[in-house]
Amino acid sequence: xRRWFIIPGALALAATVAVPVTLAGAATPAAxxxxxxxxxxxxxxxxxxxxxxxxxxxxxxxxxxxxxxRTGAHPCYDRLVLDVPGTSTGAPxxxxxxxxxxxxxxxxxxxxxxxxxxxxxxxxxxxxxDPATGASTYPGRGGQPLPGVDLTGYRTFVDTRxxxxxxxxxxxxxxxxxxxxxxxxxxxxxxxxxxxxxxNATTAx
Numbered sequence: 001x002r003r004w005f006i007i008p009g010a011l012a013l014a015a016t017v018a019v020p021v022t023l024a025g026a027a028t029p030a031a032x033x034x035x036x037x038x039x040x041x042x043x044x045x046x047x048x049x050x051x052x053x054x055x056x057x058x059x060x061x062x063x064x065x066x067x068x069x070r071t072g073a074h075p076c077y078d079r080l081v082l083d084v085p086g087t088s089t090g091a092p093x094x095x096x097x098x099x100x101x102x103x104x105x106x107x108x109x110x111x112x113x114x115x116x117x118x119x120x121x122x123x124x125x126x127x128x129x130d131p132a133t134g135a136s137t138y139p140g141r142g143g144q145p146l147p148g149v150d151l152t153g154y155r156t157f158v159d160t161r162x163x164x165x166x167x168x169x170x171x172x173x174x175x176x177x178x179x180x181x182x183x184x185x186x187x188x189x190x191x192x193x194x195x196x197x198x199x200n201a202t203t204a205x
Contacts, residue, residue: 047076051181051196055098058184062093065137066126066170069146071157077194078156080174084126085189092186094125097193103173105142106166112143116158116175120182124172124191128165140165146172155197156180 064086072079087093100121103112128138139147140162151157156177163171174195182195 047196047200048183049181051183051194053099053179053181055096056182056184057096058092058094058186060092060094060125062087062091062125063131063168064093064126065130066124066128066165067137069138069140069149069160069172071149071151071154071160073154073157074194077196078154078176080122080157080193080195082122082124082126082172082191082193083189084124084191087126087186087191088188089186093191095184095191096123097121097182097184099179103161103163106164106169106171108164110143112161112163112173114159114161114173114175116177118176118179120174120176120193120195121163122172122174122193123169125169126191127168128170131168138165138170140170140172156195 062084064084066082066084068083070081070083072081082093084093098121100119103114103119103121104110105112106123128140129136141147142162142164144162146160146162149160151159157174158177159173159175161173161175163173165171174193176195180196181199182193184191184193186192
């Protein structure tokens, strides 16, 4: 009959290997294995499509004056807003918005320089003065940048110019980086013009 003999030193060695010991002599559990997880790239943001770059027009009579013009930068487009109190989707301000090769001032025909790779001419049926009194309601000056508008950091808008307010209409020149798709729509008290950053349907977040 075969006999098995266990050497005490071997038992001590096995115990040392199985249970890690701290410097103070207290046993600590073995740390679980960890797996590196690669962070996923951010998903692209879907942008509106189908606007096109052809002229956009709405024939509508409006007697409300223009009060302000402001801009905003968005992930998919840059935005120009014309504040015309008293207008709405049911009573919109008429407009003619189109790309032009040069901006000529309404009334005088004077050439107004506008920086950018392309120029959008905006004509809105809202004078920059009160039709009843003739008092100015918007301080635009012919051939000058729109007052209070700062385009620093914008991706698409490059320049603005006030054209003229003539026969109940106000003319504005908008310089953009290139000929890009745009849309025009009416909200309560304001007319909105969005110009896309590109022809693609996505943009990075």
